[in-house]
Amino acid sequence: MVQKFDKPILTPSQTAGPYVHIGLAPEACGIEDVPFETLGREIAGPEAKGDRIKITCRVVDGGDLPLRDCLVETWQADAAGIYPGQEGADPAVSGFGRMPADFTTGEITFETIKPGAIALSGDRKTPPHISFWIFARGINHGLHTRMYFPEDDLSGDPLLARIEHRDRIATMVAEATGPGEYRFEIRLQGAGETVFFDI
Amino acid sequence: MTGRLIPREAGIHPPLFTPTYKTSVLRSPERALIAFDSSPSEETGPTFGHVKLGALDNDLLLNYARPGTSAIGERIIVHGRLLDENNRPIPNALIEIWQANAGGRYRHKKDGYLAALDPDFGGCGRTITGADGSYAFRTVKPGAYPWPNGPNEWRPAHIHFSIFGHSFGQRLISQMYFEGDPLIARCPIAQTIPDKAALDRLVAALDMSETKPMDAIAYRFDIVLRGHRQTHFENRPEGM
Numbered sequence: 456m457v458q459k460f461d462k463p464i465l466t467p468s469q470t471a472g473p474y475v476h477i478g479l480a481p482e483a484c485g486i487e488d489v490p491f492e493t494l495g496r497e498i499a500g501p502e503a504k505g506d507r508i509k510i511t512c513r514v515v516d517g518g519d520l521p522l523r524d525c526l527v528e529t530w531q532a533d534a535a536g537i538y539p540g541q542e543g544a545d546p547a548v549s550g551f552g553r554m555p556a557d558f559t560t561g562e563i564t565f566e567t568i569k570p571g572a573i574a575l576s577g578d579r580k581t582p583p584h585i586s587f588w589i590f591a592r593g594i595n596h597g598l599h600t601r602m603y604f605p606e607d608d609l610s611g612d613p614l615l616a617r618i619e620h621r622d623r624i625a626t627m628v629a630e631a632t633g634p635g636e637y638r639f640e641i642r643l644q645g646a647g648e649t650v651f652f653d654i
Numbered sequence: 655m656t657g658r659l660i661p662r663e664a665g666i667h668p669p670l671f672t673p674t675y676k677t678s679v680l681r682s683p684e685r686a687l688i689a690f691d692s693s694p695s696e697e698t699g700p701t702f703g704h705v706k707l708g709a710l711d712n713d714l715l716l717n718y719a720r721p722g723t724s725a726i727g728e729r730i731i732v733h734g735r736l737l738d739e740n741n742r743p744i745p746n747a748l749i750e751i752w753q754a755n756a757g758g759r760y761r762h763k764k765d766g767y768l769a770a771l772d773p774d775f776g777g778c779g780r781t782i783t784g785a786d787g788s789y790a791f792r793t794v795k796p797g798a799y800p801w802p803n804g805p806n807e808w809r810p811a812h813i814h815f816s817i818f819g820h821s822f823g824q825r826l827i828s829q830m831y832f833e834g835d836p837l838i839a840r841c842p843i844a845q846t847i848p849d850k851a852a853l854d855r856l857v858a859a860l861d862m863s864e865t866k867p868m869d870a871i872a873y874r875f876d877i878v879l880r881g882h883r884q885t886h887f888e889n890r891p892e893g894m
Contacts, residue, residue: 463737463878467852468667469829470675470843471814474760478752478778478814485763492706494748517680524764530699530822538698551700573694586695590827593677595668595846597827601695617690643681653662653687654696654823 468596473524475590476555480526483555495528495553498567503547505534505568508635510602512563514556514589517644521561525591528553529565536571536583569604581614582607584627589641599652602639603628623650657882659692659823660739668846675842676803696823697882702748702782711780714753714793718776725775727756727794729870732813732830732858735787739881743787749877750780750816751791758797758809767799792870795832803842810837810844819879830875831857 476484482493499505514522529552532538533545554563572580584601605628609615615624626649629637641649670682710717715724736744754760754777757769761777775794783789796811812829819825831838838844838857847853855878864872 463739463741464852464855465663465666465739465880466826466828466855466877467847467849468826469814469846469856470678471816471827472829472843473764474752474754474762475814475816475827477760477762477776478750478780479816481776481778484761494702494706495700517684520680522681528825530695532695538694540698540701541694549700575693581693581695584695586822588822588825591681593675593679593681595670595672595675595678595682597825598670598683599696599823614690614693618688623685644684648683648685650685651683651687653689654659654692 470592470595471526471590471597473592475524475526475592479553480555483558493553495551498529498531498549498552498565499533500547500549503533503568504545505571506635507566508569508637509564509566510585510629510637510639511632512602512639512641513561514563514591514641514643515561521556522591522643523556523558523561525561525589525594526553526555527563528588528590529567530586530588531567531584532570532573534568534571536573536580538573575613579613581612582609587641598643599654600641600649601627601652602637604637605629605631618650626650657697657884659696659821660881660883661689662880665849666852668848672842672846675846678846692823697821699818699820699822699824701746701820702818703746707780707782712789712791714751714775714777714779714791716792717779719774723774725755725794726772727775727797729792730795731790731792731864731866731870731872732875733788733790733861733864733872734858734875734877736783736789736817736819736877736879737787738819738824738879740884742881743783743785744819744879745783745785745787747783747787747820748780748818749783749789750778751793751813752778753793753813754796754799756794756797758799769797769799795871798835798837807842808837808840810835810841815877817877817879821882824879826877826879828877829856830873832873833857833860
């Protein structure tokens with residue numbers, strides 16, 4: 456016999472279902488007068504340092520249809536690459552976004568500032584990126600990916616260096632559509648499937 | 655708490671592709687998820703202080719009710735603790751909840767179920783965990799309802815939970831079921847979890863010790879999020 460190794464075991468995930476808006480984005484589903492402050496509306500306040508950018512994205516299923524009922528959450532660093540809560544972070548950056556897709560088009564649009572490169576251990580850095588967490592009916596646990604920027608050199612990223620199929624890295628890079636404007640398509644399945652992380 | 659996240663244990667969460675839950679068929683990645691060690695992007699996360707909460711945010715009996723009334727249904731208290739895999743409480747963490755009313759109908763423009771809407775029930779609330787990771791809210795027990803996954807499928811009574819830990823990589827959305835519900839064993843969503851013991855951890859136990867006599871029945875639901883690996887001898891900075 457060995458010593459007993461008692462350790463709490465993770466609570467399993469379940470889908471957020473079709474009515475997730477009731478809990479997390481009530482105004483999107485016609486609930487009025489909820490005395491809640493909606494979370495994740497402002498990622499970077501007007502005082503935030505850095506270049507302001509606008510991102511439009513869509514999450515697309517294996518049948519090429521946009522997910523019109525999904526929500527995405529984003530998390531990012533400030534313009535110096537420092538996350539909220541870390542020492543020296545820009546107080547005008549909340550870093551957190553929560554956006555429901557448009558019920559008709561499936562489009563998700565948000566404004567923020569471009570984050571800086573993130574320091575890793577040693578003097579290594581990982582290029583600027585925004586973390587995404589996607590949840591919806593039919594998704595049994597939230598899908599985690601990142602959006603990188605097309606103007607940045609990704610070749611030195613020690614995390615991306617772990618991805619054996621190099622051509623898949625492009626699935627995490629947004630397309631520039633205008634000055635400070637980007638488009639990011641997240642494909643859940645099939646050709647061009649976005650890289651999702653187990654991280 | 656910082657430090658690398660403990661890698662996810664295989665087999666706890668449901669697989670992404672679960673054909674008996676039909677919507678997952680086109681919404682599940684086909685390629686393997688890419689694993690690597692967490693970085694600051696996952697080891698940090700948003701925090702939500704008490705300032706954002708209103709007095710009735712954790713009271714679904716009252717937070718949408720007209721003055722002098724309360725939501726219709728079986729009055730319940732749900733309480734428990736939020737812990738990590740190292741058995742540490744997670745304080746100051748945001749828990750958001752949403753659910754159908756006692757008749758099984760959601761207050762959502764896309765829900766057209768026959769059951770009546772309750773004018774005094776909104777179906778959403780939130781709370782923040784205390785210093786010991788504890789949380790509690792009041793609500794009505796949600797009703798079961800049919801859904802169009804198959805010709806005759808019913809969701810067991812359930813409450814949706816959205817939970818933030820202290821880092822983005824701990825993020826969890828799940829559902830809480832109720833002890834003794836015969837629909838759990840028939841539900842394709844509950845049954846996406848392959849491990850029976852893992853599914854049992856989503857079933858809240860009746861807790862008579864916290865029941866308020868002549869008022870509300872209590873259920874206990876503890877939640878465990880991913881832990882961080884302890885950094886070098888956190889409790890013993892002098893080293894081994």
